[in-house]
Amino acid sequence: MAEVISKEHLAHDVHHAPHEEHHHVETFINKYIFTTDHKMIARQFLFTGIFWAIIGGLFSVLFRVQLGWPDATFPVLEKLFGNWFNDGKLDPNAYYMLVTMHGTIMVFFVLTAGLSGTFANFLIPLQIGARDMASGFINMLSYWFFFLSSLVMFASLFVPTGAASGGWTIYPPLSALPQATPGSGTGMTLWLISMALFIGSTLMGGLNYITTVLNLRTRGMDLFKMPLTVWALFFTAIIGLLSFPVLLSGAVLLIFDRSLGTSFFLSDIYIGGKALGYSGGSPILFQHLFWFLGHPEVYIVILPAMGMVSEILATHSRKPIFGYKAMIFSILGITILGFIVWAHHMFMSGLNPFAGSVFTLFTLLIAVPSAVKVFNWLTTLWRGNIHLNSASLFAIGFVSVFISGGVTGIWLGNATIDIQLHDTYFVVAHFHIVMGIAAFFGMFAGVYHWFPKMFGRFMNETMGYIHFFVTFLGSYVIFWPMHYLGMSGVPRRYYSFKEFAAFSQYDDLNKVISAAAIVVFITQLVFVANFIYSIYKGRKMTSDNLNPWNSNTLEWTTPVEPGHGNWPGALPTVYRWPYDYSKNTTGPDFTPQTVPLTEQEIKELESHA
Amino acid sequence: MAEETLLKHADTHEHEGHEPFMPADEFESNSPMKVSYGKMMMWYFLLSDAFTFSAFLITYGALRVSNKWWPDPNHVFNAMPFMGHKQIPLGFVSIMTFILILSSVFVVLAVIEGHRMNKKGVLLWMLGGIAGGAAFLGCQAWEWSHLISEGLRPFFNPFVPDAQGMTHLAKSIVDPETGRRVLEMTGNMVTDAHGHKFQLGEGFGKFGGVGAFGALFFGITGFHGFHVFTGVLLNVWGFFATLSGKFEKVGHYEMIEKLGLYWHFVDLVWVFVFLAFYLL
Ligand code: HEM
Ligand SMILES: [Cu+2]
Numbered sequence: 001m002a003e004v005i006s007k008e009h010l011a012h013d014v015h016h017a018p019h020e021e022h023h024h025v026e027t028f029i030n031k032y033i034f035t036t037d038h039k040m041i042a043r044q045f046l047f048t049g050i051f052w053a054i055i056g057g058l059f060s061v062l063f064r065v066q067l068g069w070p071d072a073t074f075p076v077l078e079k080l081f082g083n084w085f086n087d088g089k090l091d092p093n094a095y096y097m098l099v100t101m102h103g104t105i106m107v108f109f110v111l112t113a114g115l116s117g118t119f120a121n122f123l124i125p126l127q128i129g130a131r132d133m134a135s136g137f138i139n140m141l142s143y144w145f146f147f148l149s150s151l152v153m154f155a156s157l158f159v160p161t162g163a164a165s166g167g168w169t170i171y172p173p174l175s176a177l178p179q180a181t182p183g184s185g186t187g188m189t190l191w192l193i194s195m196a197l198f199i200g201s202t203l204m205g206g207l208n209y210i211t212t213v214l215n216l217r218t219r220g221m222d223l224f225k226m227p228l229t230v231w232a233l234f235f236t237a238i239i240g241l242l243s244f245p246v247l248l249s250g251a252v253l254l255i256f257d258r259s260l261g262t263s264f265f266l267s268d269i270y271i272g273g274k275a276l277g278y279s280g281g282s283p284i285l286f287q288h289l290f291w292f293l294g295h296p297e298v299y300i301v302i303l304p305a306m307g308m309v310s311e312i313l314a315t316h317s318r319k320p321i322f323g324y325k326a327m328i329f330s331i332l333g334i335t336i337l338g339f340i341v342w343a344h345h346m347f348m349s350g351l352n353p354f355a356g357s358v359f360t361l362f363t364l365l366i367a368v369p370s371a372v373k374v375f376n377w378l379t380t381l382w383r384g385n386i387h388l389n390s391a392s393l394f395a396i397g398f399v400s401v402f403i404s405g406g407v408t409g410i411w412l413g414n415a416t417i418d419i420q421l422h423d424t425y426f427v428v429a430h431f432h433i434v435m436g437i438a439a440f441f442g443m444f445a446g447v448y449h450w451f452p453k454m455f456g457r458f459m460n461e462t463m464g465y466i467h468f469f470v471t472f473l474g475s476y477v478i479f480w481p482m483h484y485l486g487m488s489g490v491p492r493r494y495y496s497f498k499e500f501a502a503f504s505q506y507d508d509l510n511k512v513i514s515a516a517a518i519v520v521f522i523t524q525l526v527f528v529a530n531f532i533y534s535i536y537k538g539r540k541m542t543s544d545n546l547n548p549w550n551s552n553t554l555e556w557t558t559p560v561e562p563g564h565g566n567w568p569g570a571l572p573t574v575y576r577w578p579y580d581y582s583k584n585t586t587g588p589d590f591t592p593q594t595v596p597l598t599e600q601e602i603k604e605l606e607s608h609a
Numbered sequence: 610m611a612e613e614t615l616l617k618h619a620d621t622h623e624h625e626g627h628e629p630f631m632p633a634d635e636f637e638s639n640s641p642m643k644v645s646y647g648k649m650m651m652w653y654f655l656l657s658d659a660f661t662f663s664a665f666l667i668t669y670g671a672l673r674v675s676n677k678w679w680p681d682p683n684h685v686f687n688a689m690p691f692m693g694h695k696q697i698p699l700g701f702v703s704i705m706t707f708i709l710i711l712s713s714v715f716v717v718l719a720v721i722e723g724h725r726m727n728k729k730g731v732l733l734w735m736l737g738g739i740a741g742g743a744a745f746l747g748c749q750a751w752e753w754s755h756l757i758s759e760g761l762r763p764f765f766n767p768f769v770p771d772a773q774g775m776t777h778l779a780k781s782i783v784d785p786e787t788g789r790r791v792l793e794m795t796g797n798m799v800t801d802a803h804g805h806k807f808q809l810g811e812g813f814g815k816f817g818g819v820g821a822f823g824a825l826f827f828g829i830t831g832f833h834g835f836h837v838f839t840g841v842l843l844n845v846w847g848f849f850a851t852l853s854g855k856f857e858k859v860g861h862y863e864m865i866e867k868l869g870l871y872w873h874f875v876d877l878v879w880v881f882v883f884l885a886f887y888l889l
Contacts, residue, residue, distance in 0.1 A: 134646040203657060207650045215646040241657045249664035253828065261764035262824030264668065277764075277789060280676050280821035288671075289664055 034144075036136030037564040041143050042122035043454065046447075048150060049114020050528060055154075056105035059098045061521050066090040068514025070496045092495045093182050096165035099493060100183070101157065103168030104191070108198060109153070111301040111439045113146050116240075119304055119446055120209045120233040122454065126555035127227050129218025129572050131565045134211040138204045145201035149194045156190035164191035167493065169290055172265040172283045176257045179271070189258065192251050199244045199251075209237035218554075220574035224328075225593065227553050227578045228321065231328050232307025235335045236300050243296035243339070250289035257281070287349055291342035298435050299338045302402075303331060305442020306373060309395045311578075312445050313377055315551045316392035317384025318589055320579040323376040330369035337366040347415045348422045356415040363413035370406055374399065385582065385589075390464025391549075394445035397472045398438050404476075405434025408483065423493075426486025429479045437475045444468075444527070451531075452548055456561045457538030463530040467523055474520035481509050552578045552592045576601075651867045655874045658836075662878050665829050669885050672821045678810065680768035680822055681776040682887050688755050702887050705748040706879065709837075712741020713876040716844075720869045723862025728851060731865060735848045738872065742841040749834050753827070759802070763827045765790040766818035769799065770810035777801045779809075781817065791815040826886060833882050836875045843868055 035041060062081070065074065066089075073088030084094035121139070125132055133139040156163040165183030166174035170191065178185045213234045217226070226234075253264040265286040266278035314321040321327065343351055343359040351359075377399045386392065408430040412418050421427060444467070451459050486492075490503055497503040497510075541548060547556040557572050572594045580591035597605070644652075673679050683698040690701070715737030722730030760767035760781040767781045769792070779799045784791045792799050797809045847868045856862045 134650065138650075203654070206657075207653050210653055211646045211649045215644075215649060241653060242660050245657045245661035246664040249661050249668070252832070253665075253668065256763065256824060256828055260824070262828065263764065263820035264672070264824055264828075275816075277816045278820060279816060280672060280819040281824075282672060282675055285668060285671050289668070292664070 034140060036132065036140050038121045038125050038133050038136070038139060039454070039562065039566075041139055042118050044143050045113060045117030045121060045146070046454075048147065049110050049118060050531070052105050052109040052114060052150065053524070054528065056102050056110060057521050057524055059102040059105070061518055062090065063095055063098045063102070064514040064517040066095055066495070068511045070498055093162060093165060095495045096167075096181070096493075097162045097183050097187070100165045100167055101153075101163050104153070104164070106436065107168060107297065107301065108195070109150060111435070111443075112202065112240075112297070113198070115439060115443050116233060116236050116300065116304045117143070117146065117205060118443075119229070119308060119450075120205065120237065122450065123227075123229050123555065124209055124212050124233055125216070126453070126558065126562075126566060127230050127553050128213060128216065128221050129554050129567075129574065130212060130216035131567070131571070133208045134215060135208055139208050142201050142204035142208065145197050145204065149197035149201060152190050152194035152197065156187050156194065159186045159190065161185050161187060163187040169287075169294065170254070171290070172254065172257065172286050173269060176254060176265050176283075176286075177269070177271075177276075178258055189255075192255050192258075195251055196248065199248045202240045202244050206237040206241040209233060210241065213237075218571045218574060221593075224325070225574055225577050227307075228310040228324070228327055229304075229307040232303045232310075232331055235331050236303045239296045239300050239303070239335055239338065243293040243300075246289055247293035250286055250293075253289075254286065284346070284349055287346050288342070291345045292339075294345065295342040296338045298431070299334055301435055301439045302442075303334070305398060305439045305446075306331070308442050308446040308449070309377065309398045310373075310380075311553070312391050312395040312449050313380050313399075314579050314581060315449075315549050316389065316395070317381050317386045318581045319380055319384040320581055320583075321376065322379035323372070324577065324579060326372055327376055330372040333369035334366060337362060337369070341366055341413075344413055344415075344418070347418045353415075360413055360415045364410065367406065367410050367413070370402075374403055374406070389448070390459065390461055390468060391445050391449035393465070393468045393472075394441045394448065397468065398441040398445065400472075401433050401441060401475070402438045404480075405430055405432075405438060409434060420489075421486055423491055424486035425482040425490050425492055428492050429482035429486060432479050432482075433475070437479070444471075447531070449549065450555075451534065451538075452541045453555055453558075455535050455538070456541050457534055458541065458548070459534040459538060460530050463526055467527045467530070470523040471520055474516050474523065477516040478513050478520065481513060485509070547592075550588065550590045552580060552590055554593060557592070557594060645863065647863065648867060648870070651870050655870065658874070659878075662832075662881070665832060666881060666885055669825050669829060672825065676819050676821070677812065678770050678774060678819065680766070680818060682889075684776040684778075685756075685768055686752075686887055690751055690755075699887055701748070701752065702883065705745055705752075706883055708741050708748065709745045709876050709879055712738045712745070713873050715741060716869045716872045720862070720866050723856070723865045726857070726862070728854070728857055731851050731856075731862060732848065735844060735851065735865070739841055739844045739848060742837055742844065742872075746834060746837055746841065749830065749837075753830075756826075760790070761823045761826070762790060763824045764820060765816070766820055766822045767792065768822065769813050769818040771807045772810055774810060777807060779817070790817075792817055829882060830886070833875070833878055836878070840868075840872050840875050843871065 031037075032040065035044075062077070062084075065077070074085065075088045077090075078085040078088050084091055084098075090098075121133070124130070153163075161182040163183060164170065164175070164187045165181055166188070170188070174180045174184055175188050178188070213226075213230060217223075253262075256262040257264050257266055261277075263278040263281035265283050266276075266281045267283070269276045269278055310321055310327060341359060341363045343355060344363045347356055347359075381396070381399075408426070412421060412427065412430055448459055448464055451457070485506055488502075488506075490497065490506065497506070541560055543560050546558075546560065549556075554572055554574070558566050559568060574593045575596045576591065576593055578593050582589045583591060686702055687696040687698045688701065689697045715734045719731050719734035719738060722734060759778055765781065767779050768776055769779050771777055777799075779801055780793045781790055782793050783789070792809075792815050794809070794815050798806045799809050800806055847865055850856065850864065851862075856864060
């Protein structure tokens with residue numbers, strides 16, 4: 001078949017490759033907009049993701065203002081945000097809309113598309129030695145579906161009755177009955193349309209990531225020579241490919257319930273004493289379909305961050321990653337177990353207690369591969385020659401928050417404990433620390449680390465330090481106290497606690513949390529400023545130092561700003577795994593993947609075999 | 610320097626259109642499965658689509674078992690075109706299924722002819738596959754319109770139980786007040802299609818039988834029909850691409866193989882849909 005090409009041809013190709021180059025006609029449109037270059041598509045995802053992160057963060061500030069100072073009025077906010085605020089106070093319906101959109105935006109648009117869209121696109125071809133994705137065209141479509149989906153979601157913010165407001169988990173009946181709340185109308189319809197487009201986008205992206213990893217690795221790049229980033233992104237794509245379709249089914253059925261009057265998720269319902277004529281459906285069924293995606297989704301969010309953190313920790317502590325294969329198999333374990341724990345979100349939804357105990361078992365099991373990874377990171381850092389900089393700080397911060405948030409997962413995973421903690425601020429604390437902050441930290445680490453490769457310049461380190469320390473401490477100030485709120489029963493998703501005398505003891509704490517949230521939000525703007533400034537004015541990467549972090553992976557063997565096709569000449573050949581750090585007794589303390597094995601190494605390998 | 614593009618000539622005839630970066634440019638494919646990337650993508654797409662369908666069918670199963678009563682398929686699906694009121698349980702759907710399987714066989718033959726680089730053969734069998742798909746869609750349209758004429762809607766189900774739990778097709782009307790479709794009732798007596806009156810089973814009222822039944826039927830067979838429809842369009846495209854000599858020029862009929870994969874998948878899914886709705 002087409003792939004089989006003789007060795008003669010190969011040699012010929014290597015010798016003559018540079019002569020075969022030719023200059024393609026480049027226009028603004030096909031270079032920056034409808035581009036098929038994976039590196040440009042990665043940047044498109046990144047910019048869109050940052051845009052959404054600012055919006056999502058801003059929303060959280062708005063509702064934290066309400067929670068921190070429920071009695072105060074803010075005429076300024078009314079000026080800025082119009083009828084979301086009445087008489088300077090956040091409107092209750094707007095509150096629910098903001099919470100819902102915050103969750104949706106952060107989980108899907110920032111931490112799924114912005115994170116894996118960016119780094120899967122950028123890193124997979126560069127780190128496995130491919131010229132581009134398997135199908136540049138489908139890859140381009142993947143971004144534009146995401147873009148359309150973003151447009152629709154953004155437009156829904158401006159609908160007079162408001163955007164969707166039933167929570168990011170869109171449980172029926174709030175999401176199924178257009179007349180249920182103001183946001184259940186047009187806003188919810190747009191939410192569903194947007195998500196359908198979004199699912200199309202992840203599907204096309206995922207198909208490309210998987211086939212590229214399997215089919216387009218360069219010579220010598222065996223599966224077990226791939227960097228952990230690629231492994232993580234590969235499994236992320238598999239999870240997405242198998243779980244998003246189920247959400248699609250749920251969304252399609254929900255659309256039918258809304259527009260055709262079907263009864264998939266609705267059973268006998270009365271509004272104002274009148275029967276609505278639905279019969280035979282089940283709202284719990286929707287929860288199953290949703291969480292069959294929803295739980296794997298949290299791993300879609302965290303795995304890319306884990307992969308990048310592994311890579312960055314090894315590079316900046318100048319040590320081989322500890323337990324390379326254990327890392328891979330724990331990703332595999334998480335992938336598999338991640339599909340059979342979804343009902344731990346439904347312990348309180350009327351789940352059969354027997355099913356509850358089975359799901360508790362699997363849920364506790366999934367903590368094992370997660371813990372394996374944590375120990376491997378710590379062991380990698382242990383006695384390393386750690387180079388502190390923005391990238392490595394965020395990677396270390398990731399390990400910290402992942403531990404803090406993972407431990408509370410084990411509490412929640414016990415059905416009996418969850419009866420008390422479900423739908424309280426304890427859950428909010430758990431998932432923000434383990435998913436929200438951790439994934440953001442992974443993303444920041446990735447941006448600081450690969451910025452030179454993306455834009456040919458460095459980010460400002462001082463601003464990076466400020467960004468890290470304020471965010472790290474601030475996040476703990478925001479989310480740590482929420483555990484205590486939750487343990488004393490403060491429910492999540494409440495507009496105000498003024499009616500509950502028992503919770504008034506937390507008024508001050510809520511102010512502290514809100515203040516910290518505002519500070520942390522402003523600090524993110526420092527990051528954005530640094531990001532934009534550095535694209536234009538940052539310290540330049542020069543062609544005599546193409547590998548600023550002394551890293552082993554292939555992306556650093558490309559020119560400062562690689563053109564479409566990544567390597568000007570032949571593709572590099574790979575001889576070793578990517579983690580040979582501090583191995584040499586003399587010379588540089590790293591050995592890139594492109595360096596052939598020494599005779600000594602070959603002997604060692606043979607003696608092992 | 611940065612502006613330099615390293616696009617390489619699509620100089621070997623294996624290339625298709627705008628995919629300039631195949632590993633074949635430079636060395637043997639590194640795929641552990643020795644499958645071309647196009648076919649691999651199709652396989653993964655189908656895997657993912659299988660999950661979509663599974664979710665639908667699981668929804669079907671969950672709603673069916675959680676309802677105390679469900680219409681008897683032998684009674685619901687017993688009509689046959691041109692046969693008047695003769696009742697042949699599952700007769701028509703068996704014909705539909707046969708047609709779809711036959712068309713899958715035709716596509717297999719087209720793929721085989723593709724391996725032999727026999728353009729005429731490919732054209733002939735693709736035409737067969739397309740005809741089969743179109744015929745299936747025609748049958749589905751007939752079945753839908755027949756059930757709709759009986760009163761079945763996504764939001765309304767005229768198939769109701771009598772006091773013994775036997776399935777009857779009840780007469781339904783549009784309520785002039787609310788504009789909603791309801792059963793024609795006096796007390797708890799309803800009329801069936803032949804004018805016989807019978808007593809409605811317990812737990813059922815003027816809103817008809819289990820509402821989810823019609824929703825599931827139209828939703829799932831519709832989603833499957835949409836796949837068939839897309840498949841027919843794709844196959845028509847494949848037919849004309851073959852006719853224009855596109856694949857002959859490229860040197861292989863892999864595209865026909867990919868279309869074939871999709872088509873067999875659609876066929877396979879139907880087997881499960883058939884099982885769920887008609888047999889169980
Ligand atoms: C150590 C392993 C973990 C266990 C045992 C665990 C367990 C749980 C349980 C039982 C709940 C449901 C709590 C409730 O609603 O009552 C939950 C919620 C959640 N977890 Fe975890 N978790 C773990 C790790 C993670 C990770 C790694 C992430 C994300 C990266 C994550 C993200 C979430 C999210 C987003 C929710 C809440 C969703 C919502 O209700 O809005 N968890 N977790
Ligand atoms: Cu979960």
